[in-house]
Amino acid sequence: MDTIFALASAPGRAGVAVIRISGPAAFPAVHELTGAGMAGRGLSVRRLFDSSGDVLDDAVVLGFPGPGSFTGEDVVELQIHGSVAGVSAVLGRLAELPDLRLAEPGEFTRRALENNRMDLAQVEGLADLIDAETEAQRKQAQAVLGGALGAVADGWREKLIRAAALIEATIDFAEEEVPVDVTPEVSALLIAVQDELSHEIKGVRIAERIRSGFEVAIVGPPNAGKSTLLNTLAGRAAAITSEIAGTTRDVIEVRMDLAGLPVTLLDTAGLREAEDKVEAMGVALARERAAAADLRVFLMSEEEVPQDLRQNGDIAMRPKADLLMDASDAISGLTGQGVDVLVSRIEEILTHRSASAGLATRERHRWAMMTAQDGLIAAQGLLEQGPEMYDLAAEDLRHAIRALESLVGRVDVENLLDEIFSSFCLGK
Amino acid sequence: MxxxxxxxxxxxxxxxxxxxxxxxxxxxxxxxxxxxxxxxxxxxxxxxxxxxxxxxxxxxxxxxxxxxxxxxxxxxxxxxxxxxxxxxxxxxxxxxxxxxxxxxxxxxxxxxxxxxxxxxxxxxxxxxxxxxxxxxxxxxxxxxxxxxxxxxxxxxxxxxxxxxxxxxxxxxxxxxxxxxxxxxxxxxxxxxxxxxxTGTPPRLDGRTINWDILESQPGDEEPELFSFLSKQVEAKQISCGITYTNARTHEIIRENLSRSAMYGGHIEGVGPRYCPSIEDKVVRFADKDQHQIFLEPEGIDDPTVYPNGISTSLPEEVQEAYIRSIAGLENAKIVQPGYAIExxxxxxxxxxxxxxxxxxxxxxxxxxxxxxxxxxxxxxxxxxxxxxxxxxxxxxxxxxxxxxxxxxxxxxxxxxxxxxxxxxxxxxxxxxxxxxxxxxxxDQRLTPLGLRLGCVGEERRVAFLDKIERLDTARSLLSSETYTPKQIGSVGIKVKEDGNRRTGLEILAFPDVAFESLIPLVPALSSIEPPIRRQVENDALYASYIERQKRDVSAMKRDEAQVIPHEFDFMIVDGLSNELKQKLTHARPETLAQAGRMEGMTPAALALLMARLRRNGQAKRA
CATH class of the missing domain: 3.50.50.60 (FAD/NAD(P)-binding domain)
Incomplete structure (x- = not known):
């Protein structure tokens, strides 16, 4: 049984972040990070070091020897300072240890189940958790794969299928008219993927810090006061406001800090049938960005919210509270009425959501790419030793592809066979 | 009756x-x-x-x-x-x-x-x-x-x-x-x-083949038999012949494509891609100017030859024409025409x-x-x-x-x-x-299972247990002692001077080290028979990879052990998407492992499925 770890608390800036480690190598990992062992159940304050001996952070270390732990295995919790970079560094350090790997979604729960550490009531409650988790995962995958990384990953997939198919063809169709030595083409493919992988691995780290924010779109009819609300929330005049409907045409982004979570507010063009061509483009863009955002704040009454844009958890508040007799559920950027209600609702929703998504997923991608990188390097080394090593090279390549499955999708033996049969004339 | x-x-x-x-x-x-x-x-x-x-x-x-x-x-x-x-x-x-x-x-x-x-x-x-x-x-x-x-x-x-x-x-x-x-x-x-x-090629009369001008493919000098119990070959050994199609063959086939059952639209069934008909090869790989044919004798006393690589559903006279365009088969007689079966x-x-x-x-x-x-x-x-x-x-x-x-x-x-x-x-x-x-x-993977079931006879049981004993002897000779890089180097095996002591099995894991080269280091190994030597070598060669795969193996075994009852209702599992519920209901996986191999399945959804299975199990016991 291997040992797994993950960030157990919400991602983003916070006072304290909790990293949970479960499995036989949990206590040895503490020894590895702190330079000293830990004697069973208990609490101690330790300094964590990276592999070159530099200080990572000071941590409260909690030990729960199995079977009296959450998962029933040896469990260690590291409570560290909740900085994005700090958490990322500790997770990265844990990933370097040979017997440890990042947990799959739901894996801690699964181990608890397997070791009979959950009772019926907890199993009942599990459904909600899983629901949240799978939804977050789906969104995450869509966001990542819809973007630039998606195109790169598709390219990897194609190259890796081709490379694996070439090796498998020499193994499974040795009797037939296939090339005996496929090293040159396979090596070229593997090197190309390795180059792009190392580029992306560097990118993930940077992206993690800059981009781990939630997008919140302010949506509403023209002249509802969307830009005024944005300016109030941001505390500065980020968007131009005027009495003229349709002033905002582009999407204006303001990054801000909300309850420790990085948030990007999006001010969008007012939704209406625009006659002006430029404004119409603005409206189309507004709809697109609003749909892709993590959360939408509709400045309109609940009934007026366009059904095609509405998603679970979205917020609707009536605009211009200052002009209304009954200002319940209404907001005004001008007077500040209802603004703290909105802020606390956004906070509540995002904090809840971040419990299952965010940093860990990013770290998972980085881990996947690094594992794949190692596999490709090993495969290439074996290939160069000639066909007698092809079975081992194929295994390392398979290992790499399995690691990348979260990015490129599952590569099945049928994909390899498709490639083989379309490339070679087989059938003696 | x-x-x-x-x-x-x-x-x-x-x-x-x-x-x-x-x-x-x-x-x-x-x-x-x-x-x-x-x-x-x-x-x-x-x-x-x-x-x-x-x-x-x-x-x-x-x-x-x-x-x-x-x-x-x-x-x-x-x-x-x-x-x-x-x-x-x-x-x-x-x-x-x-x-x-x-x-x-x-x-x-x-x-x-x-x-x-x-x-x-x-x-x-x-x-x-x-x-x-x-x-x-x-x-x-x-x-x-x-x-x-x-x-x-x-x-x-x-x-x-x-x-x-x-x-x-x-x-x-x-x-x-x-x-x-x-x-x-x-x-x-x-x-x-x-x-x-699926298709078959025309069978030829071997007495009408001009073997003298053809390439010949003999068997291995040391035949590798199938059964763990067989000791030696029993029948007389022969060679196969090899010939090739050519431009003329392909021309005949192309001219008559419309008369092929396949290409004439008489067949709707899906054929195997790894065993295409000669019509298929000529059409799909038009740039190849020849295709290999193995001429496989059907028996010692039987003149029939199976030309492997040219299965067809062309009419009989076309088969005859293209066969005779092939080197060595100029005068070959067709004993039975090739046919396709749907x-x-x-x-x-x-x-x-x-x-x-x-x-x-x-x-x-x-x-x-x-x-x-x-x-x-x-x-x-x-x-x-x-x-x-x-x-x-x-x-x-x-x-x-x-x-x-x-x-x-x-x-x-x-x-x-x-x-x-x-x-x-x-x-x-x-x-x-x-x-x-x-x-x-x-045998090591399955014979123990066969013995437990009772489908393995006495002869095999004795032979198997004897082999296991001999393997154990060899392995213990190779793992009981460790050797310094210097000792290892002294018998001519190249090894890093890293100060690490290694067992014989660890040395054997180097790809270029044969069992025999360890005999100077562990003289008792000379009593081990060649088949056991090869087996130990193979195990050592893959040891580190098999170790790495252990996690995958144990995860799969664990999921295979989690049986999903025939009457289990996937529709009532909260938290699964409707699409997944329907897929599961249709496919009716029998174990968690099978469910996990379905498209669209996530680790979290599997955990949920397992929770439900476990809950049902507990409810039943209660």
């Missing part, structure tokens, strides 16, 4: 049927093998060869369970070759050309000699039904046999149609008659069906992992009827169906082969969880644990 009730009836005496009947009988079940005629047992209807890559692995596994195919193939082998000899041992596959007549007579002799197994000649026209359960078979002459389980292995008999050019006629193999009434009974079960096709198969997803129909208790399917191709694939399914039919009748727990322990397990899982899109053939690349599922260690 009145027949007394038996435990298991096997219908069909082909490769699936013979292996199924033997397996059931070895388990102690009273077994009847029904065949149209006695001479039909063990007939090789396609090419006269056994084994190959992936397929050779299957034969070794059948043999490890004390099955018949390996021993019979060793008796009939007239040219043995270990494929991929220059590659790693995990991907080496034993293969042999077999003498058709010897194979058939040896298989018949084995079958007649098997205790508890009776051969009955006759045509089965219907099943005896006991409600929804199959409880025996009815013959054309009105007689019947009651049985606890029935295994159907009738190959291509479901709406089989033979095509030679634009001529077609109903039939299974050439010369066999289709059983219409039985097909109607099977239709009444409303099983999902699909249509496949047939219905039962979507194997209608079967469970025991190869029993999920909705028709008492009935098992094995072989080509399940959408597979190849003697070895058929025989391996026969083994699984025969063992499980016997176990069911005896009221014992079913035997499950796993993807982690055998190619048999890989195939059964592929078939029953993913179905087939073309005739299913085994490849080594289908086995994710290929490095540990080797032909050389099939």
């Amino acid at each position: 009145k027949h007394s009730p038996v435990d298991v009836v096997v219908i069909g005496g082909g490769h699936a049927g013979a292996e199924a009947a033997h397996a059931a009988a070895r388990m102690g079940a009273r077994t009847v093998l029904v065949t149209l005629k006695r001479e039909g047992i063990g007939v090789m209807s396609c090419n006269p060869a056994i084994g190959g890559l992936g397929k050779g692995h299957l034969v070794r596994e059948i043999d490890a369970m004390d099955g018949v195919m390996g021993r019979v193939a060793d008796k009939a082998g007239i040219q043995f070759r270990l494929l991929n000899r220059r590659k790693g041992p995990a991907v080496r596959g034993p293969r042999a050309q077999a003498d058709r007549a010897i194979y058939r007579s040896a298989m018949l002799a084995e079958t007649e000699a098997r205790e508890g197994l009776e051969i009955v000649e006759g045509e089965v026209t219907d099943f005896l039904m006991d409600g929804l359960r199959v409880s025996g078979v009815l013959f054309a002459d009105g007689s019947e046999i009651r049985a606890g389980a029935v295994v159907l292995t009738t190959g291509t008999f479901l709406r089989g149609v033979i095509h030679i050019g634009d001529v077609r006629r109903p039939g299974g193999r050439m010369g066999d008659k289709p059983s219409i009434k039985l097909a109607e009974r099977i239709d009444s079960f409303n099983l999902p069906l699909g249509r496949l096709k 047939y219905d198969y039962v979507d194997p997803r209608a079967l469970n992992a025991q190869l029993s129909l999920r909705d028709v208790p008492g009935l098992y399917f094995a072989g080509q009827i399940n959408g597979t191709t190849g003697y070895e694939e058929a025989a391996a399914q026969g083994l699984v169906a025969g063992l499980n039919a016997a176990l069911a009748v005896q009221g014992r727990e079913a035997v499950a082969f796993s993807r982690t322990d055998s190619y048999i397990g890989v195939m059964i899982d592929d078939l029953t969880t993913r179905g087939v899109a073309e005739p299913y053939r085994m490849f080594t690349s289908r086995a994710e644990f290929r490095l540990s599922l080797r032909a050389d260690n099939a």
Whole structure:
């Protein structure tokens, strides 16, 4: 049984972040990070070091020897300072240890189940958790794969299928008219993927810090006061406001800090049938960005919210509270009425959501790419030793592809066979 | 004729049927093998060869369970070759050309000699039904046999149609008659069906081939046999010939494409991509100016030659014209024209992992009827169906082969969880644990299982235990002591001067170190026999990879152990998407492992499924 770890608390800036480690190598990992062992159940304050001996952070270390732990295995919790970079560094350090790997979604729960550490009531409650988790995962995958990384990953997939198919063809169709030595083409493919992988691995780290924010779109009819609300929330005049409907045409982004979570507010063009061509483009863009955002704040009454844009958890508040007799559920950027209600609702929703998504997923991608990188390097080394090593090279390549499955999708033996049969004339 | 009730009836005496009947009988079940005629047992209807890559692995596994195919193939082998000899041992596959007549007579002799197994000649026209359960078979002459389980292995008999050019006629193999009434009974079960096709080349008279001008391919000097019990080849050994098609051949085929059953639009079934007809090769790979043909003799005393690589459904006279355009075949006579056969198969997803129909208790399917191709694939399914039919009748727990322990397990899982899109053939690349599922260690993987089940005879038991003892001796000699880099270097093995002490097994893991080079270091090793030496070498070579795969293996075993009850309702699992619920309901996975291999399944959804299963289990106990 291997040992797994993950960030157990919400991602983003916070006072304290909790990293949970479960499995036989949990206590040895503490020894590895702190330079000293830990004697069973208990609490101690330790300094964590990276592999070159530099200080990572000071941590409260909690030990729960199995079977009296959450998962029933040896469990260690590291409570560290909740900085994005700090958490990322500790997770990265844990990933370097040979017997440890990042947990799959739901894996801690699964181990608890397997070791009979959950009772019926907890199993009942599990459904909600899983629901949240799978939804977050789906969104995450869509966001990542819809973007630039998606195109790169598709390219990897194609190259890796081709490379694996070439090796498998020499193994499974040795009797037939296939090339005996496929090293040159396979090596070229593997090197190309390795180059792009190392580029992306560097990118993930940077992206993690800059981009781990939630997008919140302010949506509403023209002249509802969307830009005024944005300016109030941001505390500065980020968007131009005027009495003229349709002033905002582009999407204006303001990054801000909300309850420790990085948030990007999006001010969008007012939704209406625009006659002006430029404004119409603005409206189309507004709809697109609003749909892709993590959360939408509709400045309109609940009934007026366009059904095609509405998603679970979205917020609707009536605009211009200052002009209304009954200002319940209404907001005004001008007077500040209802603004703290909105802020606390956004906070509540995002904090809840971040419990299952965010940093860990990013770290998972980085881990996947690094594992794949190692596999490709090993495969290439074996290939160069000639066909007698092809079975081992194929295994390392398979290992790499399995690691990348979260990015490129599952590569099945049928994909390899498709490639083989379309490339070679087989059938003696 | 009145027949007394038996435990298991096997219908069909082909490769699936013979292996199924033997397996059931070895388990102690009273077994009847029904065949149209006695001479039909063990007939090789396609090419006269056994084994190959992936397929050779299957034969070794059948043999490890004390099955018949390996021993019979060793008796009939007239040219043995270990494929991929220059590659790693995990991907080496034993293969042999077999003498058709010897194979058939040896298989018949084995079958007649098997205790508890009776051969009955006759045509089965219907099943005896006991409600929804199959409880025996009815013959054309009105007689019947009651049985606890029935295994159907009738190959291509479901709406089989033979095509030679634009001529077609109903039939299974050439010369066999289709059983219409039985097909109607099977239709009444409303099983999902699909249509496949396969082709054969024209058979040639070897006496009219000009062998002198052709390349010759001899067998291996040290033949690698199939069975762990066989000691040496028995039949006379021969060579195969090699020739090639040419521009003229391709021209003849292209000119006559519209007359091919395939290209004339007479065939709708899907053919295997790894075994295309010569028409297909010429069209799809138009840039190739020649294709290789292996000329495989069908037997020592039989002049028939099987030209492997040119299966066809062109009319007879076109076959003759293109054959004669080929070097060495200028005067060749066609003994039997090539033909294509189209047939219905039962979507194997209608079967469970025991190869029993999920909705028709008492009935098992094995072989080509399940959408597979190849003697070895058929025989391996026969083994699984025969063992499980016997176990069911005896009221014992079913035997499950796993993807982690055998190619048999890989195939059964592929078939029953993913179905087939073309005739299913085994490849080594289908086995994710290929490095540990080797032909050389099939006995160590499966014979212990066979011993537990009781399907392994005394001769094999003794031989196996003796081999294990000898392996243990060799391994303990290699692991009891450690050596410094200096000591290792002193016997001529290059090793890093890193100060680490290594055991003999660790030294053997270096790819270029042979067992023999360790003898100066550990003199007692000189008493170890060569086959044991090779086995230890192979294990050491893959040790680090197999260690790494252990996590995957144990995860898969754990999920395979989590059984999903037949009546489990996926629709009530909260938290799964509707799409996934419907997919699961349709596919009805039997274990958590099968569920996990379904498209769209996430780790979190699996955890949820497991939670629900566990909750149901607890509710039942309470």
